[in-house]
Amino acid sequence: MFDKSKVERHTISILVENEPGVLARVIGLFSGRGYNIECLTVSEVDAHKKLSRISLVTTGTPMVIEQIEEQLRRQVPVYSVQDLTVKGPHVERELALVKIVNSGDKRVEALRVADSFRARTLDSTLESFIFEVTGSSSKISAFIDLMGSLGAIEIARTGVSAMSRGSEIDY
Amino acid sequence: MFTKKKIRHILVRHEQAAVHAAEGYARSTGKTGVVLVTSGPGATNAVTGLTDAMMDSIPVVCLTGQVPSHLIGTDAFQEADTSGITRPCTKYNYLIKESDELQAHVEEAFYVARTGRPGPVVIDLPKDILMLDAPYSPAKAKTQVARRYNPVTTPDPEAIKKAVEMMKVAKKPVIYGGGGIINSGPDASQSLTQLVNETGWPTTLTLMGLGELDASHDNFLGMLGMHGTYEANLAMYNCDFMLNIGARFDDRVTGRLSDFAPTSVKVHADIDPSSINKNVRVDLALIGDANEIIQALLAEMKAQGFESHKGDMKKWWSAIEGWRARQCLAYKQTGDIIKPQHAIHRLYEMTKDREVYVTTEVGQHQMWAAQYFNFHKPNRWMTSGGLGTMGYGLPAAMGVQVAHPDATVIDIAGEASFMMNMQELSTLAQYRLPVKMFIINNEWMGMVRQWQQLIHGGRYSESYSASLPDFEKLADTFGMKGLVAHTADDLDGVIAEMLATDGPVIADIRVAKEENCFPMIPSGAAHCDMILGPEDTEDAISEEGKVLV
Numbered sequence: 001m002f003d004k005s006k007v008e009r010h011t012i013s014i015l016v017e018n019e020p021g022v023l024a025r026v027i028g029l030f031s032g033r034g035y036n037i038e039c040l041t042v043s044e045v046d047a048h049k050k051l052s053r054i055s056l057v058t059t060g061t062p063m064v065i066e067q068i069e070e071q072l073r074r075q076v077p078v079y080s081v082q083d084l085t086v087k088g089p090h091v092e093r094e095l096a097l098v099k100i101v102n103s104g105d106k107r108v109e110a111l112r113v114a115d116s117f118r119a120r121t122l123d124s125t126l127e128s129f130i131f132e133v134t135g136s137s138s139k140i141s142a143f144i145d146l147m148g149s150l151g152a153i154e155i156a157r158t159g160v161s162a163m164s165r166g167s168e169i170d171y
Numbered sequence: 172m173f174t175k176k177k178i179r180h181i182l183v184r185h186e187q188a189a190v191h192a193a194e195g196y197a198r199s200t201g202k203t204g205v206v207l208v209t210s211g212p213g214a215t216n217a218v219t220g221l222t223d224a225m226m227d228s229i230p231v232v233c234l235t236g237q238v239p240s241h242l243i244g245t246d247a248f249q250e251a252d253t254s255g256i257t258r259p260c261t262k263y264n265y266l267i268k269e270s271d272e273l274q275a276h277v278e279e280a281f282y283v284a285r286t287g288r289p290g291p292v293v294i295d296l297p298k299d300i301l302m303l304d305a306p307y308s309p310a311k312a313k314t315q316v317a318r319r320y321n322p323v324t325t326p327d328p329e330a331i332k333k334a335v336e337m338m339k340v341a342k343k344p345v346i347y348g349g350g351g352i353i354n355s356g357p358d359a360s361q362s363l364t365q366l367v368n369e370t371g372w373p374t375t376l377t378l379m380g381l382g383e384l385d386a387s388h389d390n391f392l393g394m395l396g397m398h399g400t401y402e403a404n405l406a407m408y409n410c411d412f413m414l415n416i417g418a419r420f421d422d423r424v425t426g427r428l429s430d431f432a433p434t435s436v437k438v439h440a441d442i443d444p445s446s447i448n449k450n451v452r453v454d455l456a457l458i459g460d461a462n463e464i465i466q467a468l469l470a471e472m473k474a475q476g477f478e479s480h481k482g483d484m485k486k487w488w489s490a491i492e493g494w495r496a497r498q499c500l501a502y503k504q505t506g507d508i509i510k511p512q513h514a515i516h517r518l519y520e521m522t523k524d525r526e527v528y529v530t531t532e533v534g535q536h537q538m539w540a541a542q543y544f545n546f547h548k549p550n551r552w553m554t555s556g557g558l559g560t561m562g563y564g565l566p567a568a569m570g571v572q573v574a575h576p577d578a579t580v581i582d583i584a585g586e587a588s589f590m591m592n593m594q595e596l597s598t599l600a601q602y603r604l605p606v607k608m609f610i611i612n613n614e615w616m617g618m619v620r621q622w623q624q625l626i627h628g629g630r631y632s633e634s635y636s637a638s639l640p641d642f643e644k645l646a647d648t649f650g651m652k653g654l655v656a657h658t659a660d661d662l663d664g665v666i667a668e669m670l671a672t673d674g675p676v677i678a679d680i681r682v683a684k685e686e687n688c689f690p691m692i693p694s695g696a697a698h699c700d701m702i703l704g705p706e707d708t709e710d711a712i713s714e715e716g717k718v719l720v
Binding site: 017020021024025028029032063066067070071073074075076077079 | 287288
């Protein structure tokens with residue numbers, strides 16, 4: 001109503017203590033306050049220090065994005081929150097598994113497309129393939145679109161993992 | 172607890188009341204209130220109180236029982252997912268899995284509850300953990316805490332410098348203080364008073380901040396917001412510089428956001444960075460403890476040779492005096508029927524020389540109490556601001572009375588709110604807590620009735636308090652004194668007798684039934700569109716405003 005500025009897409013990297021309920025705490029904050037989560041990736045990154053990293057893509061006006069980050073920062077088990085989109089150059093990668101079921105020329109074409117996307121073939125039967133593809137989210141979406149036009153497909157995507165470029169280490 | 176006599180336990184009658192009592196204790200002392208409840212229904216009953224403490228930033232630690240560890244997840248008897256249910260309504264919570272975690276978690280829980288922006292913390296304790304020995308080891312104390320929770324309390328000196336530079340050019344300034352100053356401790360209230368004296372600036376306080384500046388201070392404009400004073404709201408609307416210390420631009424304060432103090436430069440001091448730019452975009456943020464910030468401002472003002480613009484301030488004050496002259500809180504007490512405003516005003520007059528603490532329930536009586544009871548010190552006023560919890564006042568008063576056994580503790584109540592936690596009369600009786608329950612009885616849920624009158628075309632629906640008990644007899648059944656004031660002539664006598672009575676008293680004050688609470692900023696309106704009295708109410712509320720609450 002009041003905030004008429006443009007909605008932006010931001011990639012946020014959050015380092016949290018790997019304790020029970022920490023993911024529920026983070027996503028509950030998003031659902032409770034009506035923020036969006038476009039994708040979310042989480043895994044332990046340091047077993048000794050009990051640290052997990054959450055990579056998260058969200059959308060909102062600049063005021064909402066600022067709120068999201070401050071709300072995250074004030075959680076007790078959150079050690080650091082970096083807005084990679086604001087911070088500057090960073091790399092984002094996503095991995096997808098794509099199963100395609102087809103036959104004939106379309107099967108040959110699927111292999112050709114997979115090759116041009118540098119996808120690896122993980123499984124193969126006479127009617128199907130499973131490809132593994134990594135890259136930016138847009139590259140993966142393009143790959144999935146192409147596969148979808150060549151047969152019946154099933155998709156599993158990991159969501160984005162991201163990190164800022166350069167020699168700086170978070171935490 | 173059977174053997175440890177150092178901990179005093181008060182056995183209340185309902186877990187919601189237990190949390191409110193702990194809040195009353197915390198607000199009136201500045202210490203952390205502690206609650207102990209059982210698993211399942213005990214924990215779910217506590218949720219309203221925890222949410223209340225969360226919204227109003229009150230330090231409370233709540234220990235909840237849990238079924239034994241091996242039964243968690245099996246839908247065991249009196250099992251509830253307490254850590255899941257309370258996660259969004261606490262500042263932090265724990266489920267203890269090993270007894271050797273206990274010390275670190277309990278120490279951290281108290282640290283988290285009382286530092287930074289205070290709030291409630293839950294520790295869920297499975298029964299098997301409770302049965303084990305977990306001795307306290309001073310050597311292990313406070314290892315984990317320092318690592319992961321470090322709120323900033325000292326403001327950035329560069330920001331303070333900038334703030335004072337902005338203050339120097341202010342011609343129509345206003346100070347807007349909130350509950351953060353109370354939470355910072357009594358020193359912060361003294362610092363605020365010093366700041367007000369040195370600047371000579373007009374000052375308004377939120378519902379949560381009442382008492383941090385003496386209500387009789389010349390620069391005090393009264394409370395601001397929906398039922399704030401005309402002068403406070405117009406000063407906010409017309410100011411060119413706003414210094415917000417420890418308030419959070421709540422919707423009950425700001426009114427329509429697009430017209431909130433439209434021509435002002437805003438500086439916002441808060442200990443919680445997430446409060447900055449949440450509702451209102453500000454020009455400068457000062458992050459830190461309220462007292463440290465005010466002290467830093469005072470020191471920097473000295474260093475920069477701060478002086479208020481004398482000529483401009485004179486003009487500004489004369490505008491404010493003009494608004495004050497409207498006497499927006501004036502009322503006429505004529506005839507037999509007691510005006511609620513008069514009842515509270517008399518209560519104030521007759522108690523002002525005592526050590527008095529006031530709690531309230533939620534509704535019209537709460538707003539009248541905020542308007543007509545003057546607070547001269549911090550920590551004397553306990554009310555449910557953010558959550559607006561009816562039923563808060565009586566149990567909160569119990570907590571206050573336990574903390575201040577010799578003080579006069581008054582719950583200014585409405586009859587409908589009072590009934591939401593009146594099982595606690597039994598607790599008052601058991602512990603001989605001499606709380607004075609001053610019920611502004613208009614036989615309506617008055618604020619609901621007022622909105623139905625002003626906004627919904629007089630379609631009064633489910634807002635009448637039917638089948639009320641005889642409060643005098645109700646008091647009698649618990650062995651306490653019951654009093655009734657039917658007419659204006661009874662009022663002073665009833666108050667005097669109430670105050671002279673040693674034990675708890677219920678005073679049933681029968682007031683005008685359809686009195687409305689004014690001034691009022693209708694929902695969806697701006698500070699400049701106030702309704703001062705019944706004559707202004709025609710079409711005051713826009714279609715857009717009717718959708719809001």
